[in-house]
Amino acid sequence: MTILQTRNLKKIYGAGENAVHALAGVNLQVEKGEFVAVVGTSGSGKSTLLHMLGGLDRPTNGTVTVDGKDIFSLKDEELTIFRRRKIGFVFQNYNLVPVLNVYENIVLPIQLDGNSPDAAYVESIIETLGLKSKLQNLPNNLSGGQQQRVAIARALAAKPAIILADEPTGNLDSKTSQDVLGLLKITSQKFVQTIVMITHNEEIAQLADRIVRIEDGLIVAR
Amino acid sequence: MNVANKKYIRQLSMKSMKAARTRNLIAILAIALTALLFTSLFTVLLSINHSVQQANFRQTGGWAHGTFKYLTHEQFDEIKTDPLINQYGLRRFVGTPDGVPFNKSHVEIGYSDAMQAHWMYCNPGEGRLPAEGTNEAATDTRVLELLGIEPVLGNKFTMTFDVDGIEITETFVLSGWWKYDEAIVANHVLIPHSRAQAIFDQVGIGSGIGKDGMTGSWNMDVMLGSSLHIEQDLNEILTNYGYQNESRSLGDNYIQIGVNWGYTGSQLADNIDPITVIAIIGLLLIIVFTGYLIIYNVFQISVSNDIRFYGLLKTIGTTGRQLRRIIRQQALVLSIIGIPLGLLTGYWIGIKLTPVILSRLNGVVEDAVSASPLIFIGSALFALFTVMISCRRPGRMAARVSPIEAVRYSEGTAYNKTIRKAQSGASLPGMAWANLGRNRSKTAITVASLSLAVLLLNMTVTFTNGFDMDKYLANVVSDFIVADSSYFQTGNFWGGDRALSEEVLSSLESQSGVEAGGRVYGKSSPVEEFVTEDYYRALYGKWNDKEALDRAVTFTEKNEEGLLAERVQLYGMERYVLDKLRVLQGDLSKLHEPGGRYVAAVYSDDDYGNAKMDSHWAKLGDTVTLRYVEKYEYYDPKSGKILDPDNIPDDQPYRHRAKNYQDIDYQVAALIIIPHSLSYRYYGTDEFIMNDQRFIQDSGTSNIMYYACDVSDERTGDMEAFLYDLTNKQMPQLDYESKSTYAAEFDSFRNMFLMLGGVLSFIIGLVGVLNFLNAILTGIITRRRELAMLQSIGMTGKQLKAMLTWEGLYYALGAVAVSLLLSIAAGPLLSNVLASMFWFFTYRFTVLPILSVAPIFTVLGIVVPLTVYRVVSKRSVVERLRETE
Structure with missing residues (x-):
């Protein structure tokens, strides 16, 4: 079952001579439960692609379909709501809310949606990610690896259709990176999650089920 | 290094x-x-x-800084070159008119040079000062009005005036005039030097000085380098030329000086x-x-x-x-x-x-x-x-x-908490609250800054609200009081010569709407009481040393019982006024009887209405002997020799005692306090009140000091208009006071404070709002990325705005809450301080200003974050996410 599909996705920044073709017509398809790594050098357009997939930015041309829904047919406000229900983000620099503790950060997207969290489900995520003893801590009191685990838990908590990870280990040392990625993979399998991860690190990409390469805004190999 | x-x-x-x-x-x-x-x-x-x-x-x-008075021409020329003198002006006094229409004004005719004229405010607004060799003169509008001359240049006017005892009549041509300023005591008619000299020649003064020691003399007004030590400088100038101003008897090098106080x-x-x-x-x-x-x-x-x-x-x-x-x-x-x-x-x-x-x-x-x-x-x-x-x-x-x-x-790091206990998860208000805790000093200062303005406003309103009209008017017991204008002026003493005439009274009493009224007769003949030596000493001990007191006690006239004679102040009051008095002890009904010989002793009180029971010696039921003196005789206390009252030598002490007099005994029927507006309006000696008939009969005088009355409400306006017209046009020597003038005075006093406090609160409020704006602005700008992140994980714009609005509201309503609490806490303290500073203050608790400011602050708390966010959110989430510090 295809959970994510892009058709002829284009993004052009600027206009005329200064125009930068960040995406030059990307066609990508991701199946449910798949762990896909998008690999490319700096400036290849991989981050732009991720932003498009997550509905953070609108494309110049083309469509993105998530869970059967053309996301750019939605208005901004609707798109945000769709995003918090269907898409979980994991950022390179964790992006936790500094004034909220670990637990509050994890359940924030659910609460923003006006729902109460599925306690058993959240509990098992927390257990899997080894955050049980840190629930009341504030982010500034956690190590980088711990913070990223919180970010992963947050991404999973809302049971999204897809998790988008943007260089999730970029700020971590190699040992911690391995741990975090291992956890990411284990949890995605355990909770049947689809993951699209962006990285420039080939070694890390090897952990994925499939590697997609992007160069100059185009996918070059599957 | x-x-x-x-x-x-x-x-x-x-x-x-x-x-x-x-x-x-x-x-x-x-x-x-x-x-x-x-x-x-x-x-x-x-x-x-x-x-x-x-x-x-x-x-x-x-x-001008100072004056050298009554100089000769030679002295003038000698002194004027002194290097201490920056500028000088000359004035030569000619004479004063004292007949009608100038009997009530102080008008001086004289020569002043341009400098001196300028220094005494004689600046012709129209025309110019008189030219030498002409018959011109310049004066003010008041003099012209009294003369009945239109202020038109070239108009002629004639004045008769006294020059060193000789009456002179002269005609002048108006060369210039300036506006009359009622604050200036003297009105001037300025004439050219040539004309002044001609007049001096005519009366035989010539270039000398008149018999009065003043007319024709040269007066020099000077400006010195600084106003800080005028007297010292003037004396130094005198010394430079061998003059002194110690004493006339030291020699004829005496020159009188004047220092502008x-x-x-x-x-x-x-x-x-x-x-x-x-x-x-x-x-x-x-x-x-x-x-x-x-x-x-x-x-x-x-x-x-x-x-x-x-x-x-x-x-x-x-x-x-x-x-x-x-x-x-x-x-x-x-x-x-x-x-x-x-x-x-x-x-x-x-x-x-x-x-x-x-x-x-x-x-x-x-x-x-x-x-x-x-x-x-x-x-x-x-x-x-x-x-x-x-x-x-x-x-x-x-x-x-x-x-x-x-x-x-980053901003959160200053936040030294590492644990947050909440388990229920985050709500928007909760997140907003937590955000304010990131930079506590910023939050505290912003809230304090906003509260300060609200607090000040509340204090201003509490303060002005506390101005108690009833207390203020407690001493104003009659609707109207009419008297000679001097009665209302501070520093004037009643002597009986400015009494109200019977015509004025009958026209006042016949005004429609007068519900009740009464006359008060003031004392205009010498009356004495007799007091104990102790009381006398207590009375004068404040101003005299022991020696002077002993001497006074020795020489003061005494009666048979050895009591000392002391001047006394009397009122003769009609019943209406008697009823306005505040009775401390006894009652006034005995004073109502026309035939009885009863008096009320006048005690004084403080601003708060507390009677001072030691302010009079007479107690209820005491007998008071008043001595109405027809004639005094003067004597030398050493020799006992009787002196001629018209020819009392200056250099030896003399005393006086009653020669022809009548002693009358009265019983003290009441101890009372007289409202200030009905009193003589100055502090003098012991005072007694009797009814009008008794006063006229015993003192043999009937000079009316004032007339007070109450007027029906619907006629108050008419009475006000009548009195305004009477005292401003028909009989300008009269004046009046009404309850409404006091009320207006009170209002303007209150409004002054309200306005000053309001302006101050408003500007401080502006500062507070600016601070608030800055706090919100920097709070949003430094969190741009964080806010973008929140949006990326699914916070809608609406939710984000709601969170920011909560933050704004916490600031604004926090300020309201803080000022509310402080106002309630500081209320009792404030009330004591203010009540002790202003006798007409009644503390009334109010937080109404705070409550009325609350909606404004609510709007600010919502609008400011939303506006700031709108500006910031113009950039897309991705741009903001990428932004690095």
């Missing part, structure tokens, strides 16, 4: 400053508002001082009372504090936002001192822009406020606004001082930064 690096530090300072446009703008506004507050305060203060001085000059008749008597510092000093210091502190709150906050926020930059500078070798200098220099540059702005607007506000206050000060000219450079220097210094103390701590913070920590610093 001193390295020549100041230039580079300055460059760095200026460059980093350019990067902070919004902060600069807010800081400049804050500095300007602080300077504005100082300037308005100083403008008002110095203007009051200035106008008091101006008023003094008008009373003294001019603003307007300069010495009007120094603000000399006649200011402690309450005013406290109020001024309090205001200065409030302004410094207001300024500190915002300027400190602006710099504190700016430094913590730029902390990475300072950390970087430190990493590459900038010292803490240099970082402090960078911040100080930025503050100075911002002050250079902000302070002049504040000085100008503050001065403008000051000159608008000054007349409001001056109108409350009696006898002070209202157009006198000071433009003293002191205002600007003082305000600028105070504002600079505020800026400097405000940026000290932020400077230290930048200097203390550790390069390693700075790189990791």
